[in-house]
Each structure stands twice: as C-alpha cells, then as structure tokens.
Amino acid sequence: MIRFRRVTKVYHGNVYALEDVTVDIEKKEFAFIVGPTGSGKSTFFKLILKEELPTNGEIYIADTNLSEIKKWKVPYLRRKVGCVFQDFKLLPNKTVYENVGYALEVTGRPRRIIEAYVPEVLRLVGLSHKLDSYPDELSGGEQQRVSIARAFVNRPPILLADEPTGNLDPSMSHGIVKLLEKINNTGTTVLMATHDQDIVNTFKKRVIELKEGRVVRDQLRGVYGYGS
Amino acid sequence: MIRFRRVTKVYHGNVYALEDVTVDIEKKEFAFIVGPTGSGKSTFFKLILKEELPTNGEIYIADTNLSEIKKWKVPYLRRKVGCVFQDFKLLPNKTVYENVGYALEVTGRPRRIIEAYVPEVLRLVGLSHKLDSYPDELSGGEQQRVSIARAFVNRPPILLADEPTGNLDPSMSHGIVKLLEKINNTGTTVLMATHDQDIVNTFKKRVIELKEGRVVRDQLRGVYGYGS
C-alpha cells in the first residue's frame, strides 16, 4: 500500500530529516512510527501526502509513483489519505461541524450524506456537545479529537495519525487508539506516529523506529524502546 | 504566591470550565495539574495570565488581586509569569533566536544581555543548532522546546507549563521536567499541567487534580491517578 524506496529528504541543503528510508507497509496493516523528537516522523507523513517532495528515492501509494502524479491530481490523492496533523490544522473560521464536514464537502458529497456522517463521527470521538464551537474555544485535547474526526469521516483507505494522543489523557488516548484499531479492522491501513510508551507497549503492533532520519528498527509486535 | 478563592469560569454562559476552585500555591512550590481533557487546566493558566477574566471569585498573585490590576499594568504581570503554552504560540515571522529574545526585548533589556541569555537557554533545551530556523521549519517537539526556552529565559518568579512534554519522547520529557525541577530549586514557583503518567509518578510532587472544572484531589507527593 505504501512503499518507500531509498527515500532521502533534505531541508535547506543540510538538514537530513530522512535518510535512505526503505519501508513497505501492506494493505490493512497497523504500524506505530516511533523515535525521538526531530527524527523525521512528521516528514515521513508529509512525503506521503505530497506536502513535501523527496530529495531522493521513490514513494509508491497503492502502486502509483507519487513523483508521476500530475499536479491537478494531488487533491484526489489526499482524499485517499486521511491525516491527523500534529498541530491539528483546523480551519479557524469554521465550527467543529464545518471543519469535519469540509473534508466531505471537498469530495462533492451531497448535503444529506454530510448531515448523516459528521455527527456520527463526532460522537465516536466524544464531541457531540461541541458541534458549534470554533477551534479557539476548544481545549487542546478537544481540538485534537476534531482533527481525528476529520481524518476519517471520509473513510479513506489510508489513515495517518501524527501523535494523535499528545494532548489527551491516558484513558482518552486508549479510547482513540482502540478506535483506530477498529477502523483498521474495517480494512483501512493505519500509520500512527507516537511518543506514548504505554500505548505502544499495550497494543503490540508493528513498530518502525526512526533515529536521525534512519530506520533503526522495524519489528512486528514491538514495544516502545529497546531499553523499556 | 498564587491563590484562587472560589473561582468560577463560565464560557458562553453555559460552558463551566472551572467551578468553585480554591487553591493555594506557595512560593517555591512545584505542582502538577492533572485531569482529563477539557477539565479546565488551560483555563486555570489563562486566568493566572489575565488572558481570561474569572466569572466569579478572586485570584491573587503575590498578594495582588488580579481584578484590581490596571490595564496598562497587565504586561508587567505577564513578565513575572513565564508560560509554556499548549499550542506553543511562537511568532511565525521570527526565528527561534528572535522568538526567545523577544521575551527579553519587551522588558527593555540591553542587547548584550539578550546575546548572552538566549543561546544559553536554547542550549539547555538542546536547540543550539536551530537558532536561525523559523517555527514552521521545526518538528513538533522542537517547537515545544522553543516555547519552554522563551518561558524561562526571563527568569520569572512563576513558571506555568501547559503540557510541555506532549510532543516530546519519554527521555526528552524526563530531561525537561528535570530542568523544571532545577529551575524550581532556584526559587521559582512551577506549575505544570500534564497527562503524562510516568512523569507524575516518577517525580512525586504535589498533584492537583481537576475534573469537569472542580478540584477533586490535592495531594502532596501524589501519583497520576487513584487507580494507577
């Protein structure tokens, strides 16, 4: 589903965010991406979304080479890849309902679909009572959950989650990862970057560890760190 | 140092973010604020900074009633209260160096002081190599550490930290909290909101637990949750 072939990403000519990364993620897989801060996890996701272009190497999504996708087709790629951004990226001028609805609206879904899907997905993340709030009226954790809701309202075949539990308390975090697991069971490929030891250790999924831009571990049923 | 007297904060007339909160935090104390997402931790900090006004009750900082502080004096209050914001709040048009320097510049410190303090504090949080990067060129964890550096470059008597480790890996998190402990030992009052069980359990400080806006626990040498 997602294939990285010797991918290197260099910012500004000297910041090596990813170096020689080769990874295969199969359809329906669930993998944690772990690694210290600044090790290139977010960059990994940005490359999949074609938000950044690789300096070297090839990336394939569902057997399509990203570098061969035409500019005007990029939006259609992004609709297939739901993403929970580390900094949420909510539209400040839209309410919670509108923020989530927007991801459906861009695909041209009719209104009644939106009116059915959005409240449902917001109920799943526990925000039914905040439909009409604006992002700056939400707590950090609530914003994070809106971002999660938006990423999968669209039922995309791939779901990326960049530290989706960073602002959530442990029980809420467990709930969210359980939700991701449920989504994964319906056939969605899920990639989740995280620092949360408990979660990684509890859920025992594939773990890809990055360090200074290199893949230093790729382990099925792994735990957070070697030492722990 | 910080006294809340029956403080209630209501948003929009019906969202009770804090309800009847009475808390005393002594000078030189170190306290964790814990509680599920949306329980009012950030609101607690916003009230101390006079970013929001309480709906009811009184807040005293160093024996000054916040509601009696004149408008033009609010900036001087804020210089005494360093704050690590949950969403970092970095100036997007300034480099890392300038972002941290700005907190000194607003107090009218001469250039040579700025040139001495800023690199020093950035070294402490491990960002010496990113002085000239802009916030959107940093990873989530790096942005968070810039925010931490800015909050205490000024050596304020009070330091608030709103989930300062949410985007950091466990070892970096431990380092940061150790740093906060060191700062606390020099006489600074430190309040830290967090979801991180490990940290709370390891450092064994005073724990104030909020739940739906109410203080449900206030315990010296506490742990994260009752259950754990």
Place this chain on the structure above:
Amino acid sequence: MAVNAFYFLREATTSMRRNMALTVAAVMVTSLSLVLLGFVGMVVHAGDGLATNLKYRVDEIRVFLKDEVTAEERDSLERFIKKMPEVKSVRFISKEEALEEFKEMYKDSPDIIEQIEGNPLPAEFKVRMKDPKYNKAVAQRLMNRPEISVDENGKKEIKFPEDVVNKVLKWTGAIQKIGFVVVVAFAIVAVSLVSITIRMAIYARRNEIGIMKLVGATNWFIRWPFIVEGVFEGITGAIVGIIVAIMIHSWLMTKVEAAAEANLISTGYLVLLSFLLILVGMIIGALGSNFALRRYIEV
C-alpha cells in the same frame, strides 16, 4: 455541480459575515474606485458635450457677396457650394438680416450703431462643413468666383472661425486628452486597488488555504468561494459607487450646468454609466480574486 454552486454561495456569504472588517474594506475600496471612475467618466462626457458644442460653431466659414450680385448669380453660387461633398449646409443672410444681427450684437454700444449710415454690411453665405478641417479647401475652391466681394487689397472676403474659438478648442482638446489619460489611469488604479484588497484578504487566510489543500480540496474548489466573494463585493461596491456618483452628480453638475446654461449629462448616459460600473465592478472582483489566488494556490 448544483450542490457545489449552492455550497460556494453559502461559503462566500459565511466567509464575508465572519470577516466583516475585510468585506467592508473591500467594498469600500471598490466603490471608491468606481466613484472615481464614474466621476471621471461624467467629467469627460460633459467636456465632450462642451467640445461638440464649440465645434459646432467653428466648422463654418462666412462668404461675403458683392452688393451688385443678382439673385440668379447668388443661386448659382449657392448651388455650386451645395454640390461640394465637404459641405453640410449653406445658409444665406441678406444685407438686411446682416444689419439686424449687427445691431443686435452691439445693442449695448449705441455709439457704434449710431455711427452706421445706410447698410454698409454685405450679404453672406454661412457655409457649414462636415468637419472643420475642410474649411480651407472649400474656401480655396471659391477663390475664383466673381460673386464674392473683395477687400482693399484685392483679397476675396472669406472669413474663417475666429481665433478665440480656436483657442477654446485647443483648450477642450487638451482637457479631453487629460480626461482620457485620467480615465485609463483610474481604471488601472481601481483594478489594482481591488486586487490588492483581495490579495490581502487571501494573505490573511493563507494558512486556511494551505489546510484546505491538505484536506484534498482542488484549486478550483478553493477558488470559487473567493471569486463569488470578489464578484459580490465588486457589485456591492458598484452599487454604492453609483449612488454616491449620482449624489455628486445631482449636487455638483446641476451647479455647473446652471453656470454653463446647458444640460451636459443626460439621464440616459447615467443609466448606461451605472450598468457599466456594475459590469466593471463584477469583472474587477472576479479578476482581482482569481489573480490574487494564483499566488497562494500552488499544490
């Protein structure tokens, strides 16, 4: 697509409501530009009217006849003149009519009229050309006609429009040139102002646009609400502009017209101008937003 059109409209209106300050600013700038444009349009039109008015008087040469010319000779000359393709009309003024005119002209200076004995004034043809530029050529062709009187120096008495009129014409010519330059300048000013406004509005929302793109919106999906917004602001600006222009018109122009004793701007022209302004407003809005969006919408 029907769903989308509705969506874009809704999107544009909510965006305008939530960014009230920006919307008001954009409408203000548009209407200011269009008021200026309309105002200049009016002034140029009025100047044009004035110029035509004056031109009307300078495409005419006066051909004086010898007193002894007979009626037949006169008619033959008249036919000769009328046959020329450059000539629009010929008017005959007899000696008596000429005297009347002279007396009328100098009725405030009785001393001059008193001095006149009998009728020293010659009969004349007032020959109007299709364009003032033919004056010389027509006069040339009349030079060898015997019916035309001759002055002391033996020169045929054919009079061209007076110097003063010529000078005024030069003036209005210059004013018209300025007017044209000013209209073009203002059109450029208007378009650039609106596009600056819209560009700033988009600049203020550049982060939002970036997010929309990451969520999978196509460029046109992002653009449309802005364009609808631009067009709407353009039209609103035009309407405000028209109201202000009409107010200025009725207040100022009536004064000028009273002074000039002429109706320089017709209602028909005002209506035309209004439609034009609305159209220009729409185009400005649409082009402005589309142009501005180009910078911030690259995948």
Place this chain on the structure above:
Amino acid sequence: MAVNAFYFLREATTSMRRNMALTVAAVMVTSLSLVLLGFVGMVVHAGDGLATNLKYRVDEIRVFLKDEVTAEERDSLERFIKKMPEVKSVRFISKEEALEEFKEMYKDSPDIIEQIEGNPLPAEFKVRMKDPKYNKAVAQRLMNRPEISVDENGKKEIKFPEDVVNKVLKWTGAIQKIGFVVVVAFAIVAVSLVSITIRMAIYARRNEIGIMKLVGATNWFIRWPFIVEGVFEGITGAIVGIIVAIMIHSWLMTKVEAAAEANLISTGYLVLLSFLLILVGMIIGALGSNFALRRYIEV
C-alpha cells in the same frame, strides 16, 4: 529608550522585508492616493491661477466723460475716485487713446472702422477695484458727478464688466468649488485607503499581536514598530507619488499650458506640494497604523 528606538527600527524593517507583498501594497496605495491628491492639488491651483487671471479683468469699471469736461474737472474727478478706499487704481484714457484702442480692436473689420467719422468715442477712466464686489458701490457714489456723460435715456454712462466675462467667472467659480470638494474627498479617500491597508496588514498579523501581548509586551511596545512601518511606508509612498505627479505634470500640464498660453504652475508650488505630500504621507502612515492598531490591541 535609545536601545528601544533602535529595536523598533530594526523590528519595522525586518517586518517589512518579511511581509514584502503587504509592504509593496501599502506603499502602492499610499502613493496612488497621494498622486491623486497631488494631481487634484495641481488642477485646483491651475484653476485658481486662471480664475485670478480672469478676475483681474472684471474688477474694473469704465467711467465715460462728457466731451466738454476740462482738465481741472477731470483731475478733480480723478482725485475723488482715488480717495475711495475700495479703489485700487485709476487709469485715464483720452479720446485719442480710446479711438486707437477701438481701431486696434476692429482692425479685422475695416467696414466698421470706415464708418467712423471724426472721433465719436468719449474719454474714460478705467477704475480698478480692490475686489469686484465693490463695482456697484463705487459706481453708485459716482452717479451724481456732473463730469460723467449721459446716454439717451439720461443714465450715467458707467460700464460694468461684460456678461461674457461674468459667465466665465461663474464657470471658474463652479470649477473651484468642485475642486475644493474633490480635494477634500481625495484626502478622505487617501486616509481611509491607507488605514484600510494598515488595518488589513495588522489583521493578517492579529495572532502575532495576541502572542506578543501574552509574552508581556506593552501596547506601545507593540505599536511602535507598526507606526514606524506606517510612517516609512507613508514617506516612501509620498516619494513615489511625487515622482509620478511630477512626471504627469511635465507631460500633461505643459500641453495645457501651451494651449492656455500661460504658466499655471510654478516650480515653487511644486516644491511646496512635494513637502506637503511627504508630510501628509507621514501623518497618514502614523495615524493609519495607530488607528488600525486600536482594534487589535486590547489587553
């Protein structure tokens, strides 16, 4: 404070460099507004010059004398007129000079001059007032002087400026009124455009301003760089505006002046206008940014 002044300057320049698009937009708007302002200023000044020029000719009444008046009587009348406080100057024109003038005036119409026998023209005083409005009053006071000739109806022969001139004067009066209104309108337009621009620039950075306040910056600490920026943009805009205005001036006005055969705008006036525009630019920039900041800087 010295440290701060330096800081604010640095802050303003980096901010401008980093928000190049906005800076260029603000400068463009300022200079456009000031070009308009300067242009209108020039036109009004030119119109003013034209009007003074014409006024010069209408503050003069002509007092005709009886042929039989002696030199002493004439001198006594001249002294009587000169004593009046409203009178600026008196010029005597003898019968001979009057005839000369008449002949000169009608040199193109020999038939009229031929009709004149002897010298039917009276001697006259050309009496120039300090202001045209005194014409009537002075004439009134001359009504019972016996030296002044009388027409057939027994009315004293005192001539007022001619109707045509009056009409032109009405015109220029109207133009000046319009000019004044336009100058005021453009000043308002300029200030509001700049303040819109700066408000939008600040709107685009409202989050930044919020952060600065949370970090402990006082309102003035936040305001100063914006004000420096506004003033700088105002001055730059003014300079661009002046250059454009001078270019327009030299291109267009020389044409008009050639047509009008008069030098309507002096270099001194242009220099004055330039200084004025720079000053206005600075004030616009400072006021605009300060005004705009008020909305977003509340603790």
